[in-house]
Amino acid sequence: MSAAAQRADPVRHWLQAHLGLVYLFLYGPIIVLIVLSFNRAGLPTAWTGFSTEWYSKLAANAKIINAVENSLVVAFVSTAISTVIGTLLAIGMEARRPHPALEALVAAPMIIPDIVLAIALLSFFSLLKMTLGLHSIILAHAVFNIAFVCTVVRTRFKHFDRSIVEASIDLGAGAFTTFRRVTLPVIAPGVIAAALLAFTLSIDEFIIAYFTAGPGSSSTTFPMQIYAMIRFGVTPEINAVATIVMGVSFVLVFLSQRLNREVEA
Amino acid sequence: MTSNRLLLLGPGLAWLTGLLILPCGLIFVLGFFERGVYGGIDYTFTTENFSRAADPLYAGIFLYSARIALTAVVISLLIGYPAAYCIAQQPKSRQMPLLILVMMPFWSNYLIRTYAWIVLLNREGLINGALINLGAIVEPLPLLYNDFAIVVGLVYGYVPFMILALYSSISKLGPELAEASTDLGADSWRTFLRITLPLTLPGIAAGSVFVFVLSIGNFVTPDLLGGGKRTMLGNLIYDQFLTARDWPFGATLAFLLVALMMLLLTLQAVFVHRRAGNEEARA
Numbered sequence: 001m002s003a004a005a006q007r008a009d010p011v012r013h014w015l016q017a018h019l020g021l022v023y024l025f026l027y028g029p030i031i032v033l034i035v036l037s038f039n040r041a042g043l044p045t046a047w048t049g050f051s052t053e054w055y056s057k058l059a060a061n062a063k064i065i066n067a068v069e070n071s072l073v074v075a076f077v078s079t080a081i082s083t084v085i086g087t088l089l090a091i092g093m094e095a096r097r098p099h100p101a102l103e104a105l106v107a108a109p110m111i112i113p114d115i116v117l118a119i120a121l122l123s124f125f126s127l128l129k130m131t132l133g134l135h136s137i138i139l140a141h142a143v144f145n146i147a148f149v150c151t152v153v154r155t156r157f158k159h160f161d162r163s164i165v166e167a168s169i170d171l172g173a174g175a176f177t178t179f180r181r182v183t184l185p186v187i188a189p190g191v192i193a194a195a196l197l198a199f200t201l202s203i204d205e206f207i208i209a210y211f212t213a214g215p216g217s218s219s220t221t222f223p224m225q226i227y228a229m230i231r232f233g234v235t236p237e238i239n240a241v242a243t244i245v246m247g248v249s250f251v252l253v254f255l256s257q258r259l260n261r262e263v264e265a
Numbered sequence: 266m267t268s269n270r271l272l273l274l275g276p277g278l279a280w281l282t283g284l285l286i287l288p289c290g291l292i293f294v295l296g297f298f299e300r301g302v303y304g305g306i307d308y309t310f311t312t313e314n315f316s317r318a319a320d321p322l323y324a325g326i327f328l329y330s331a332r333i334a335l336t337a338v339v340i341s342l343l344i345g346y347p348a349a350y351c352i353a354q355q356p357k358s359r360q361m362p363l364l365i366l367v368m369m370p371f372w373s374n375y376l377i378r379t380y381a382w383i384v385l386l387n388r389e390g391l392i393n394g395a396l397i398n399l400g401a402i403v404e405p406l407p408l409l410y411n412d413f414a415i416v417v418g419l420v421y422g423y424v425p426f427m428i429l430a431l432y433s434s435i436s437k438l439g440p441e442l443a444e445a446s447t448d449l450g451a452d453s454w455r456t457f458l459r460i461t462l463p464l465t466l467p468g469i470a471a472g473s474v475f476v477f478v479l480s481i482g483n484f485v486t487p488d489l490l491g492g493g494k495r496t497m498l499g500n501l502i503y504d505q506f507l508t509a510r511d512w513p514f515g516a517t518l519a520f521l522l523v524a525l526m527m528l529l530l531t532l533q534a535v536f537v538h539r540r541a542g543n544e545e546a547r548a
Contacts, residue, residue, distance in 0.1 A: 011453060015351035019363075022348040022428075025421070026370050029381035032391060036384065085276045092273030102274075105281050112289075113482030113526070115499045116519045119506050120288035123295060123516065143284045146277055175269060197372070204374040207484060211506070223376055230380050230489060239384075242377040249373035257365050 030246055037239035054240040063217075064241070067225035074134055074209070074221060075202040078141035083195040085142070086149025091183065093150070094157040109147040117143065118211035125212065132214025137221065140212045141205060145198040152197060152260075156190030189259040196256040200249050289523070295516035306512055314517035323501070323518075330497040333412060333487075334480035337419035338473045341427040344420065345472065349431035350461075353438075364432060371425045379489050382418050383409060386490075410492030418486040423479050427472040434468020435461070467537040474533045478526045498522060 040051035058064055093102065109117065121140045125132060160183075168178040184191075206223035213219045220228075222245075229238050296314050299307040317323070352363045370378060385391045386408040393405035408414060438461065446456040484499035491497075496504070498518065505515030 012351075012354070015347055015354070018347045019351040022344060022424075023366065025344075026367065026425070029378065029385055029421070030370065030373075032384060033377070033381050085280055088273045089277030092270050092277075095270055095273070102278075105278075105285070109281070109285055111478070111526070111530070113478065113499070113522060115482055115484050115502050116289070116292070116523055117285075119502060119512075119515060119519055120292045121284065122506065123512060124284075124288035124291050127291065139284055142280060146280055150277065200372055204372075206376055223374065226374070226376050226380075227485075230376065230383070238377075238380060242374075242380065245374045245377055250369060253369060253372040261361075 030242075033239050033242040034246070036236070037243040039236070039239075041236075054236050055244075057237055058240050058244075061237070063220075064222075064225055067220050067222045070134060070219060071203050071222035074137050074141060075199050078138045078145055078202045079195055079199045081138070082142045082145035082149050082198050083191060086146040086194065086198075087153050087187070087191050089146065089150045090153035090157070091179075091187075094154060094160075106147050106150050109144040110151070114205075114207040118208045121208065122211045132212060133219045134213075136212045136214065137209045137219065140208050141202045144205075144208075145202060148201060149191075149194040149198050152194035153187055153190045155260075156187045160186055193256040193259040196252045196259075200252045200256075204245070204249065292516045292523075293520050295513050296520050298513045300511045300513050314514050317514060318517055318521060326496050326501055327498060329495070330481045330499075333415055333419070333497065334477045336416050337423065337480045338476045340416065340420050341424045341476050342469065342473065345424050345427035345431055346469075349428045349435055349468075352428070352432055353435040360432075360436070364429065367425050367428050375422060375485060376489075378422060379418050379485055382414065382421065382490055386414055386417070409490065410494060412491070412495065414490040415487050415495065415497075418490040419476075419480045419483060422483075422486065423476045426475045426479070430472030430475060431465065431468045434465040434471070438464055467540060470533045470536055474529045478529065481525075482522050 037054055038050050038052065039047055040053070041048040089106070092098075093106070117140070121136075121143075125136055130136060164182055165178055168182045169175075173181065204223060206221075206227060209221045210224055210227070213221065213224065226238065226241060226245075229235065229241070295306065297310055297312065299309045299311050299313070301307040348367075352360055352367075355363060383390070387393070388405040388407075388409070390409070392408060393402075396402045397405065442460050442464070443456050446460050447453065451459065481497070482499050483497065484503050487493075487495055487497040487500055488503075493500075502515050502518045502522070505511045505518065509515075
C-alpha cells in the first residue's frame with residue numbers, strides 16, 4: 001500500500017495543483033472585479049490608487065436605487081410565498097411516498113431553460129390579458145423558488161425520526177400542535193436555509209424578470225439594470241455593483257450552508 | 266389524513282400547474298398557430314412553423330449552438346474530472362467545504378460573472394494588458410466577441426455543475442477496486458482507464474447533459490461575450506419574441522429545445538438504469 005501510495009504521489013501533486021488552478025479560474029475573475037472597484041481610475045490597465053468614489057457614484061444613481069428597490073420587493077415577496085408553499089409541499093411529499101409525476105413536477109422548474117420559462121410565462125400572461133409589472137415577476141419567480149425551497153426542505157427530512165410525530169399524536173396533540181411543536185423545530189434550519197437561497201436566486205434572476213416585467217422602466221429590476229449597464233459598455237461603476245452583489249450573495253449562501261450543516265453534526 | 270395532505274400539497278400543486286404546466290402547454294400549442302399581421306397570434310392551424318425550423322438558416326443556428334455547447338461540455342469534462350477526482354481523494358471532513366467552494370459562484374449573479382470576462386478578455390483588458398507588458402505580444406489578441414469567448418463564458422458558468430455531478434459519481438467508488446487493480450500489477454493509468462473511468466460514466470453522462478442543455482439554451486453569454494454577432498438557439502428564441510415578434514415560431518423553437526432536453530435526460534436515465542442493472546446482474 002505504501003509503495004503504491006508513493007508511486008501515486010506525483011499524480012496526487014498534479015491533481016492538487018490542478019484543483020488549485022480550478023479555484024483560481026472560478027474566483028480570479030471575481031477578485032479582479034472587486035479589486036478594480038476600488039481603483040481610482042476604474043480601468044484594468046493601471047492601478048492609480050485606492051478610492052471608494054465609484055461606490056458613492058452608485059449611491060447617487062437614482063436609476064440603480066430604484067432598480068434595487070424593485071428587486072428587493074420582488075425577492076422578499078416571492079421568497080415569502082415560496083417558503084410557505086414550498087415547505088408545505090415538502091412536508092406533504094415526505095408524508096407518504098410521492099407519485100413520480102409529482103417528483104417530476106417539482107424537478108421541472110429547476111431544469112427547464114430560463115428562456116423557455118420566460119417566454120412561456122410571457123405568452124401565458126398576455127393570453128390572460130394581464131398587465132405586467134412587479135407582480136408578474138413575483139408570480140414567475142415563485143415558480144422556480146417553490147421548487148428550490150421544496151427540494152432543500154426535503155433533504156432535512158432525511159434526519160427526521162418519524163416516530164416522534166406518532167408519539168406526539170399518541171400523547172393527544174392535534175395535527176396542528178404536532179406540526180408546530182414537533183415537525184417545525186426539526187425542519188426549521190432547512191426552511192431558513194431554503195428561504196435564504198430563494199432570496200438569492202430571485203434577486204439575481206435576470207431572463208425571466210426581463211420577459212415578465214412588461215414595457216416601461218418602472219418595473220426594472222437590479223439585474224435588468226446591470227444588463228443595460230453592461231450593454232452600454234465597460235464602466236467602473238459596474239465593478240462596484242458587482243462587488244456589492246457578490247458580497248451579498250456570498251454572505252446569504254454562506255449562512256444558508258452553515259444552517260444546513262448544523263443538524264447533521 | 267387525506268384532506269391534510271391535500272392542504273399541504275394543494276397550494277404548491279396549484280401554483281406549479283397554473284404557472285408552469287399551463288404556460289408550457291401553451292408554448293406547445295402556440296407552435297401550431299400562425300403569426301398575426303401585427304405580431305399577435307392568428308388562431309389558424311398550421312404546421313408551417315415546424316417545417317420552417319428545419320430551414321437551413323435555422324438548422325445552421327441549431328448546429329452551431331450544438332457545436333458550441335458540445336465544446337463547452339468537453340472542456341468542462343477535461344477541467345472538471347481531475348478536480349472532482351482530487352476532491353473525492355481528500356479527507357472526508359474537507360470534501361464538503363471544497364464542494365461548497367466550487368458551487369458558491371453558481372449562487373451569485375450570472376450577468377456579473379459574465380461581465381468579469383469582458384473585463385479580462387477585451388482589447389484593453391487585463392489579459393491583453395499583461396501580455397503586452399510582458400512583451401509576449403505587440404498587438405492585443407482578439408479574445409472577446411468570438412466563439413472562444415462564448416465557450417470560456419459557458420465553461421466558467423457551468424463547470425461547477427460538472428464537478429458536482431462527477432464528484433457524486435467518483436465518491437461512490439471505494440478505494441478497494443483501485444487497490445485490487447494495482448495489487449494485480451496494473452499501473453495507475455491503466456487502473457484509471459479500465460476501472461475508475463468506466464465506473465464513473467453515469468456521472469460523466471449526467472454532468473454532460475446538464476452542461477449541454479444549459480449551454481445550448483443560453484442567451485446571456487452569446488449576447489454579451491459573443492458581442493451579439495453570433496446567434497445561438499437562446500438568442501434566436503429571444504429575437505422571435507422581442508424583436509421579430511413572431512411568437513408562434515419562437516414557441517416552436519422553445520418547444521424543440523425542451524424536446525431535445527427531455528430526449529437527452531431520458532437517454533441518460535436509461536443509460537444509468539441499464540448500467541445499474543448490469544452491475545446487479547454481475548453481483
